[in-house]
Amino acid sequence: MGFFSTLSSIFGVGKKSCNIVVVGLDNAGKSTILNALRSEDTRVSQVVPTVGMTVTTFSGTGVNFSAFDMSGQGKYRNLWDAYYAKAEGIMFVVDSTDRLRLSVARDELWMILDHKDCKKVPLLILSNKSDRPDSLPVGEVSNLLGLDLMRNRPWTIQQTSAINGNGLPHSLEWLSKNIKEYMNGESS
Amino acid sequence: MIYWSISISPMQSIFQMSLLPAPGARWMSALSDDELRLNTNANCVSFVDTQADGDIKLIVADLGTSRYEMKLKTPTNTIGVAAGSTLFIYKALKPFYKYDLKPIELLPAEQAAWIRYWSDGHHIDHLVRNLEMAADEASFAEMSTLSQAIVMGSDEDREQLIAKVANMKERMPVNKSQMTCVASIKRSPESLVDVCAIGCENGDIQFVDTQAFQMLASVNIKSPVVFILTTGHYDVDFKVFASTRAGTIYLIQREHLGKDREPRKIATLPKRIVAIKMFAKILAVATDDCKITYYDFRGKRLKEIRTNQRIIGLETFNYEPRQYSTLLVAFQREIYMYNENSLVDVLKIDSQSDIKWIKFGAFGREEAALIIGTKSGGIIVKLFRRTAQLTDMAEIHAPKLAHNYKLNIPRRTKLYQDQTQRERDNPVHMHQMYQRDLFLLRWLVSQQFALMTTKALSTVSTSSSEAVDISVDVNGFGPTFRLTVRLSSGTPTPLTDMWLSFIYKKESFKLSDALIPVALLTPQLHRDFVVTMVDKASGNYAITCKKLYLQFMEKELNTQSNDGKTYEIKDQLDPVSIKLNHEKFTRSFGIAVQTEGNLPKIYGIPKMHKNPIKFRFITGAHDSTLKPLSIELQKILRFLHGHFRRYCYSITGHNKINRFFSIQNTFRVVQQLNTVKNKRSEIFCADFSSLFTNLPHNVVKEKLYYLIDLMFKNAGHFYTYTILVEAISPEKGLSSDIKIYLCRKDRRNPIVTAIITMPLSEMSLLD
Ligand SMILES: Nc1nc2c(ncn2[C@@H]2O[C@H](COP(=O)(O)OP(=O)(O)OP(=O)(O)O)[C@@H](O)[C@H]2O)c(=O)[nH]1
Ligand SMILES: [Mg+2]
Numbered sequence: 042m043g044f045f046s047t048l049s050s051i052f053g054v055g056k057k058s059c060n061i062v063v064v065g066l067d068n069a070g071k072s073t074i075l076n077a078l079r080s081e082d083t084r085v086s087q088v089v090p091t092v093g094m095t096v097t098t099f100s101g102t103g104v105n106f107s108a109f110d111m112s113g114q115g116k117y118r119n120l121w122d123a124y125y126a127k128a129e130g131i132m133f134v135v136d137s138t139d140r141l142r143l144s145v146a147r148d149e150l151w152m153i154l155d156h157k158d159c160k161k162v163p164l165l166i167l168s169n170k171s172d173r174p175d176s177l178p179v180g181e182v183s184n185l186l187g188l189d190l191m192r193n194r195p196w197t198i199q200q201t202s203a204i205n206g207n208g209l210p211h212s213l214e215w216l217s218k219n220i221k222e223y224m225n226g227e228s229s
Numbered sequence: 230m231i232y233w234s235i236s237i238s239p240m241q242s243i244f245q246m247s248l249l250p251a252p253g254a255r256w257m258s259a260l261s262d263d264e265l266r267l268n269t270n271a272n273c274v275s276f277v278d279t280q281a282d283g284d285i286k287l288i289v290a291d292l293g294t295s296r297y298e299m300k301l302k303t304p305t306n307t308i309g310v311a312a313g314s315t316l317f318i319y320k321a322l323k324p325f326y327k328y329d330l331k332p333i334e335l336l337p338a339e340q341a342a343w344i345r346y347w348s349d350g351h352h353i354d355h356l357v358r359n360l361e362m363a364a365d366e367a368s369f370a371e372m373s374t375l376s377q378a379i380v381m382g383s384d385e386d387r388e389q390l391i392a393k394v395a396n397m398k399e400r401m402p403v404n405k406s407q408m409t410c411v412a413s414i415k416r417s418p419e420s421l422v423d424v425c426a427i428g429c430e431n432g433d434i435q436f437v438d439t440q441a442f443q444m445l446a447s448v449n450i451k452s453p454v455v456f457i458l459t460t461g462h463y464d465v466d467f468k469v470f471a472s473t474r475a476g477t478i479y480l481i482q483r484e485h486l487g488k489d490r491e492p493r494k495i496a497t498l499p500k501r502i503v504a505i506k507m508f509a510k511i512l513a514v515a516t517d518d519c520k521i522t523y524y525d526f527r528g529k530r531l532k533e534i535r536t537n538q539r540i541i542g543l544e545t546f547n548y549e550p551r552q553y554s555t556l557l558v559a560f561q562r563e564i565y566m567y568n569e570n571s572l573v574d575v576l577k578i579d580s581q582s583d584i585k586w587i588k589f590g591a592f593g594r595e596e597a598a599l600i601i602g603t604k605s606g607g608i609i610v611k612l613f614r615r616t617a618q619l620t621d622m623a624e625i626h627a628p629k630l631a632h633n634y635k636l637n638i639p640r641r642t643k644l645y646q647d648q649t650q651r652e653r654d655n656p657v658h659m660h661q662m663y664q665r666d667l668f669l670l671r672w673l674v675s676q677q678f679a680l681m682t683t684k685a686l687s688t689v690s691t692s693s694s695e696a697v698d699i700s701v702d703v704n705g706f707g708p709t710f711r712l713t714v715r716l717s718s719g720t721p722t723p724l725t726d727m728w729l730s731f732i733y734k735k736e737s738f739k740l741s742d743a744l745i746p747v748a749l750l751t752p753q754l755h756r757d758f759v760v761t762m763v764d765k766a767s768g769n770y771a772i773t774c775k776k777l778y779l780q781f782m783e784k785e786l787n788t789q790s791n792d793g794k795t796y797e798i799k800d801q802l803d804p805v806s807i808k809l810n811h812e813k814f815t816r817s818f819g820i821a822v823q824t825e826g827n828l829p830k831i832y833g834i835p836k837m838h839k840n841p842i843k844f845r846f847i848t849g850a851h852d853s854t855l856k857p858l859s860i861e862l863q864k865i866l867r868f869l870h871g872h873f874r875r876y877c878y879s880i881t882g883h884n885k886i887n888r889f890f891s892i893q894n895t896f897r898v899v900q901q902l903n904t905v906k907n908k909r910s911e912i913f914c915a916d917f918s919s920l921f922t923n924l925p926h927n928v929v930k931e932k933l934y935y936l937i938d939l940m941f942k943n944a945g946h947f948y949t950y951t952i953l954v955e956a957i958s959p960e961k962g963l964s965s966d967i968k969i970y971l972c973r974k975d976r977r978n979p980i981v982t983a984i985i986t987m988p989l990s991e992m993s994l995l996d
Contacts, residue, residue, distance in 0.1 A: 068594060115596065115615055116550060141593040144259040145612055152616065190746065 058105040059220050062124045064153065065134035066146050067113035070169040073203035074134060075099070075110050078213060093117060094124075101217030108132070118149065125158035130165065130220045135186065137168040137176040137200075143185045150186060163219035164196040165212055172202040195219045255574050255617035256599065263580065263607035271504070271542050271586035272410060274600065285591050287600060314405035316427060318439070328442050330429065333404045338363030339372050343394070343401055353387055371431075373404035406431040413439075414459040414467050424463040428454030434471055434481060434492075436463070446486040450479045456505045458512075468526060470495075470512060472502050478514070480528070495528025504543040509554045511569075515540040521558065523569070532570050536560070544589045548597050553619055557599070559587045564601070566619070573619040580609055757800075764836040764845045771835045775800070781833055781844045786810060815854045829853040869933075 063071050072088045078099045091112040098107050109124045111117070125131075131153065135146045150166075153159055168182040179200040183189070188198060197215055201208035267289055275288050316328040335343075342359035346352070360380050364372055369380075379390050394402050406429040413423040414436075424445065425437040434454060435447040445463075452473035461467030469481040476498040485492050500516040507513070511531065512524040519539060523531040538560040546555045546566060555573060558565045561583045566574035578584060582605035592598035597613035639645050652659060714729065729745040759778040763769040779802060788806040812822045829852040833844035850856050902912070 066594075118615060139593070141259050141598075141610065142595060142612075144257045145595065145615075148257055148614060 056100070056103055056105050057221065057224060058107065059129040059224060060107050060109065060124075060127050061130040061132055061216070061220070062109045062111065062121070062128040063132045063134065064111050064121050064149070065113050065167075066136065066139070066142055066149065067115075068139070069113055069134040069136040069146075070203045071113065071132075071134045072110055074132075074167065074169065074201065074209065075108055077203050077206055077209055090114070094120060101213045104217045104220055106130075106216075121153065122156060122158065125153070125156055125160070128160075128162060129224060130163045130216055131159075132165045132167065132216070134167045134169050135182060136170055137179070137182050138170050138173050140177065143177075143182070147186045154191075161194045163216065163223055164191075164194055165216050165219075166196065166198040167201045167208070167212060168198060169201050169203060171200045171207060172204050195223070255614055255619070256576050256611040257614055258579070259595075259598070259610040259612045261580065261607065261609040263582070263603070263605060266606040267602065267608065268606060269586070269602065271544075271588060271602075274586065274588045274602070276588070276590040276592060284593060287588075287592060314407055316408065316411065316425065316437070318442075326442055328425075328437055330405050330408065330427075330433075330435070331444075333406060333431065335373060335401065335404050336363055336367045336371055338366050339376055340401065342376075347400055353384075353391070356391075357387070371404075373402040375402035406433060409454050410457045412457045412459045412469075414461065414463045414469070417462050417464045420462075420464075426457055426459055426469055428457045428471055430454075432473070434469065436486075448481055448485055448492050450477075450492055452477065456502065458505060458507050460507060470505065470507070472505055472514075476500065476502055476516075478502075478505070478512070478524075478528070480526070493528075496522075496524055496530070498522070503540050506543040506545045506556065508545040508547075508556055513543055513556050515543050515558065521556075521567075534567065534570055536565070541584050542587050544587050544599075546589050546597075546599075548613060550596075550615075551619075555619065557587060557589060559584050559601075564599070568619060576611065578603075578609060580607060581605070582607060761832065761834045764834045765838060769837070771837065773835060778833065778844075782831070782846075785833070785844070785846050786831070811854075818855070820854060820858075827852050 063075060065071050067090065072091050072095075075097045076084055076088055079097065080099070091110055094109055094111045094117075096107055097110055098105065100106065109128070111121050111124070133146075133150055133153070135143065139146075154164075166183075166186065166188070168177070168179045170176050171179070177185075179198055183198045186198075188196070199208050199212045199215070201212060203209070269289050273289065276285050314330040317324060318326040318328070339360065342356060342363055345359060346356040349355070357380060360372070360376050363376075364380065369377065372380075375390055375394055379387050382390060394400060397403065408427050409430055410428040412426045414426060416422050416424055423439050425439055427433075427435045427437060429435070430453045432449045432451045432453060433447055434450065434457070436445045437443065438445050450471060450473060452475050454471050455474050456470075456472045458470040459467065466483055470478055471481060471492075472478045477494055478496045478498070479492040480495045481492045484490055496514070498514060498516050500518045500520075503515040503517060505512065505514050510526060512526065514522045514524065516522070517539075519536045521534040521536065521540065521543070523533070525531055536558065540558055540560065542559040544557040544559070546553065546557050548554075553568075555566050555568045558567060562578055564576040564578070564584070564587060565572055566576070576599075578601060580601075580603050582603035584601055585604045586602040588600045588602075590598065592600065592610065595612050599611045599613070601609040601611065603609065731740055731742075731744070733740065757775040759773045759775050761771050761773065763771045783802060786802070786807055787810055788802060807828070811828055815822050830849040831846060833846045836843050836845055850859070853859075
């Protein structure tokens with residue numbers, strides 16, 4: 042990072058703002074992760090299952106994010122589609138301990154990617170709850186989600202824990218960088 | 230019959246299908262485990278939210294592998310397990326209560342036989358005879374199980390059994406009925422407490438309060454109960470359907486609980502009942518003769534579905550979000566879903582073993598999970614896809630039902646009458662015409678087919694740098710064709726990460742797959758393998774197919790034969806061509822050809838860090854033609870080395886800057902660097918992409934000339950030097966030599982070229 046961009050990120054000037062859509066099955070930990078990404082004074086102490094969706098803002102390096110925290114419950118999943126068109130990035134959260142529903146997560150992920158409104162925006166996949174002893178290694182999650190078939194878009198999978206914060210800084214950095222690149226590519 | 234329970238959480242096993250479900254698929258595969266070795270059936274499987282946390286577990290009662298494995302393992306919440314004549318209730322992991330069936334009076338003749346036995350000299354023979362007589366008099370089935378066992382058993386068994394009876398109260402066997410099935414009914418719409426309906430071998434259906442463990446009521450249907458289904462609320466109004474082994478279905482309602490009214494017989498089926506399920510106010514009964522019959526709750530027969538396979542089980546499918554309520558029918562290898570009488574889905578299982586039972590319900594956090602138990606004791610979990618739609622597919626799959634057809638009888642028009650008249654007048658002629666046309670049609674079809682098979686056999690092959698053969702077969706004669714694409718690789722190394730893509734007109738064809746990832750294409754392998762070290766990681770070993778090894782070796786030795794036998798598997802290189810090649814080569818150096826003695830040995834070690842993998846070849850100096858030359862060169866270089874060192878030492882005397890380091894390994898570099906105390910020093914690191922052996926000869930030569938110049942012509946002159954230390958990234962191994970490059974500072978662009986003919990370096994600290 043150059044000197045001026047460091048400066049500008051300190052003073053918050055010249056920061057871009059962007060929308061990301063945060064999806065994944067219910068209980069994956071989406072709201073908990075977003076809560077952990079927020080600045081310390083805006084955090085809530087208790088995360089409850091989301092109803093419909095909520096909007097959260099937080100900032101990354103050089104970018105301010107507005108995140109649409111969608112509810113993952115089956116009955117709300119059809120709301121997801123409405124936000125793809127606006128999104129400049131997708132964050133897909135998977136509960137790495139829920140082996141039964143990894144196939145459901147895979148199904149939903151590919152349905153998102155095949156959706157007509159879904160652009161070639163950066164895709165960040167978080168294999169969450171890695172602090173739990175029964176969590177699957179990130180490589181296995183990647184295989185089970187069929188990520189090796191992913192083409193034509195910047196994507197990464199990151200092992201995270203919303204409880205102890207592992208992997209979150211790195212994820213945020215990746216997202217900031219790739220969204221900036223995406224938006225520069227769009228505008229030019 | 231003792232059931233033994235284990236709980237299976239979804240965490241235990243996992244099975245991966247790397248294919249995404251097809252767009253129209255209604256189920257997706259979640260987990261599967263063939264190794265569970267469960268011995269169970271649909272009646273012994275249930276879903277329970279054990280921790281009341283929304284994470285629903287599957288509870289399986291395992292019948293054990295033999296009768297005596299009567300262990301109980303970790304049932305986790307309020308679960309009832311019917312075993313023999315006892316209902317065990319488990320609450321939060323612990324046995325909580327046990328409900329026993331009341332004993333039934335012994336048959337008088339049986340009782341008499343026992344009294345005779347104890348009073349009259351303990352004659353086993355007499356006892357057995359008397360018991361047999363008692364059985365003839367009444368019925369064998371009504372005797373106590375102990376007496377039954379004595380009649381059936383061997384002499385040894387009998388003694389043991391009698392000893393058991395001797396321990397009992399009044400020294401009499403106890404006759405208890407066996408529980409055969411259990412179901413629960415809610416007490417009232419608000420209540421959280423259930424009433425258990427227990428069906429017994431003797432035809433009793435008992436209603437037991439699960440809080441007080443008291444029998445509330447009981448009715449008898451006089452024949453062993455095998456299935457029991459409940460609906461409604463016990464205190465308000467309920468319906469209990471019970472079927473007997475004989476195939477009769479009874480309806481028990483609240484008003485039947487009093488003594489005066491008998492349960493109502495609503496249907497009798499001619500064949501053995503395989504399963505009964507209730508869905509959408511319909512009772513579906515599957516019988517042994519491949520039929521599913523629908524009854525309404527009053528016993529009116531509504532419909533009958535014939536299947537063409539033996540039915541294994543039934544299950545109701547309810548999916549709230551879409552208001553689906555259908556019937557799942559399990560056959561040996563597939564599961565059909567019927568919406569009343571139209572077939573809406575066919576699910577084929579991908580397990581080795583046949584289906585034994587199925588169970589549908591909420592599992593984990595999924596609300597629609599289908600658990601399939603296989604004969605081999607495995608479990609497959611399928612989840613219903615959120616986007617799935619159930620539409621009729623009856624036309625394609627359902628076995629045709631005779632009464633489903635409506636005959637299309639034309640009206641009695643003038644045309645119709647003329648036609649029938651014509652048919653009546655010249656039937657022979659019409660028949661002949663028809664036969665001729667039919668023959669012509671058949672002939673045309675076979676002609677087309679023959680044409681197509683010859684056409685389809687011509688293969689397309691494209692040649693590219695990667696020698697992959699592709700051949701395509703087209704099978705079938707439309708509208709659906711099968712394309713068989715065969716790929717075979719001729720390249721020595723396996724090809725990875727390729728795609729098979731089909732380009733076609735979207736409006737003309739629909740392909741099941743337009744882009745197929747090709748995982749790996751390996752050429753045909755040799756039966757032998759060559760074991761070598763791995764380059765740059767000598768602790769690792771590589772096992773290389775001998776064919777590949779030889780191919781590389783041939784290429785290196787320039788002895789590839791072009792006799793066209795691409796697929797011939799060689800075992801050895803041709804010694805004559807090696808010899809010829811060698812002679813040609815030595816002659817090109819102007820050295821006399823050596824005709825005696827052996828050629829030097831050569832071997833190759835694979836560079837696993839390269840993609841594609843190549844070999845590093847290593848030749849022994851022994852027997853080498855060029856050996857005398859290299860000895861001479863070595864001498865020259867050693868002289869240069871010594872001279873340069875002396876030169877450096879002598880200038881060190883002048884300005885105390887050491888310009889000569891002879892370094893064996895990286896540790897020495899670090900050591901040397903540590904001795905440098907100058908704060909202002911700057912050290913550059915450079916990573917060199919090309920290795921020492923790849924250095925262009927003329928550059929090396931040029932640098933050598935430069936060095937010689939430096940030492941012998943400019944002696945006593947001072948230069949400033951910049952140090953470049955190569956940093957070799959650990960993946961490439963640490964064993965590589967350190968190479969330090971020399972360049973003059975006053976040049977504008979120091980070229981990264983090297984002087985590496987000896988382990989020497991030039992180091993300078995920037996002042
Ligand atoms: N151990 C552990 N628990 C986590 C982690 N992340 C989330 N949880 C827990 O998982 C549960 C669900 O988290 P939520 O953030 O509400 O999940 P969600 O994805 O927002 O769920 P919906 O809003 O229903 O879609 C909470 O009890 C969290 O405490 C994690 O990294 N480790
Ligand atoms: Mg949430």
